[in-house]
């Protein structure tokens with residue numbers, strides 16, 4: 293693409309004026325920033341980010357402290373059932389605050405920063421081009437209370453090129469569940485058993501699916517969704533979560 297010098301000068305003047313009159317603040321610690329360009333994070337908060345990196349599990353992306361890439365114990369047993377999962381940043385430093393601002397305060401301004409972290413992480417480069425992008429759904433009662441599904445917003449913001457392939461209505465949560473954060477280990481799985489269903493399954497057979505969620509914690513949510521998609525005949529299932537618990 294050719295950038296006209298006049299246009300780039302005008303846009304940088306506009307950006308300068310915006311930064312002067314509408315100062316931006318760090319989404320991690322609230323400190324004022326010199327620029328409004330995402331990611332809206334100060335140098336200290338940026339330094340606290342841990343991007344997905346090698347060595348890691350070649351299937352689920354779990355980072356290892358040392359050694360080389362290989363399958364982790366869970367993936368050797370095919371615990372999750374997906375073909376591959378990747379994330380942008382670990383759930384540490386400023387990331388929990390970013391996720392919570394979106395989820396509980398509805399601050400959609402964090403999405404541009406999430407998209408920028410996804411680009412910086414190179415996570416999308418590791419994914420196969422999908423036929424369908426499915427955000428992990430909320431139960432209609434929670435969706436009504438919250439007003440939006442954060443996984444759908446993340447999918448739209450982080451994968452703009454695949455926006456037309458997002459189907460937010462195909463995979464549904466068929467019964468309400470208690471928030472996973474209030475549970476641990478086995479009770480998380482029990483809480484989610486049979487919680488997901490497909491409204492139709494005509495588009496899934498032999499399809500390449502990308503499932504999107506905000507945080508990968510124990511993987512129970514993803515595992516339940518993957519089982520439903522496999523039963524419907526999906527050929528390849530990959531997962532992207534903005535973040536992953538360390």
Ligand SMILES: [Zn+2]
Pocket residue numbers: 318319320321322323333334335336337338
């Ligand atoms: Zn900061």
Ligand SMILES: [Zn+2]
Pocket residue numbers: 349350351352353354363364365366367368
């Ligand atoms: Zn793994």
